[in-house]
Amino acid sequence: MSIKPKYADKILSGEKTIEIRKQKPLHITTSDKILFYVTEPVKAILFYSNVKQIIETSPNELWNNYQNQLGITKKDFNSYFKNKSIACGIELEQIRIIKPFQLKEIKLWFQTINKLYDLDRQFYPPQNFCYASNSLYYEILLRYK
Numbered sequence: 001m002s003i004k005p006k007y008a009d010k011i012l013s014g015e016k017t018i019e020i021r022k023q024k025p026l027h028i029t030t031s032d033k034i035l036f037y038v039t040e041p042v043k044a045i046l047f048y049s050n051v052k053q054i055i056e057t058s059p060n061e062l063w064n065n066y067q068n069q070l071g072i073t074k075k076d077f078n079s080y081f082k083n084k085s086i087a088c089g090i091e092l093e094q095i096r097i098i099k100p101f102q103l104k105e106i107k108l109w110f111q112t113i114n115k116l117y118d119l120d121r122q123f124y125p126p127q128n129f130c131y132a133s134n135s136l137y138y139e140i141l142l143r144y145k
Contacts, residue, residue, distance in 0.1 A: 001025075001034050007071060008038045008046060016071025017092055020080065024056055024088040034090070045101040055089035062087040 010016035059081035
């Protein structure tokens with residue numbers, strides 16, 4: 001899941017425990033793991049987390065019930081959900097920091113996997129979210145601090 005550096009910092013500090021999205025990622029369920037790709041200037045996977053719960057509701061209800069866990073101002077929240085009737089909140093737990101997995105390393109890892117298994121896969125930083133293979137997830141686990 002892509003996330004801006006300022007929100008990654010808030011998650012890692014504990015100020016933000018719910019990540020907001022305009023739509024619920026398909027196939028994500030409670031106890032799934034999310035890898036967080038932090039966007040420019042970081043350009044790396046820095047941590048992962050378990051999904052505690054998924055909240056689908058109106059933007060107003062999400063704000064009213066969880067504003068202290070969202071790590072965002074009301075103004076930015078309203079701008080993000082402008083003209084939206086549904087909001088998704090992904091409550092995070094068990095956040096684990098890993099050795100940074102830089103974009104150039106991720107691309108090199110994909111090249112290695114492609115050669116080993118005669119594949120033709122590429123990695124592009126997700127605009128919002130994407131699903132990771134088990135092999136990528138295990139590579140991440142090897143980097144756990």
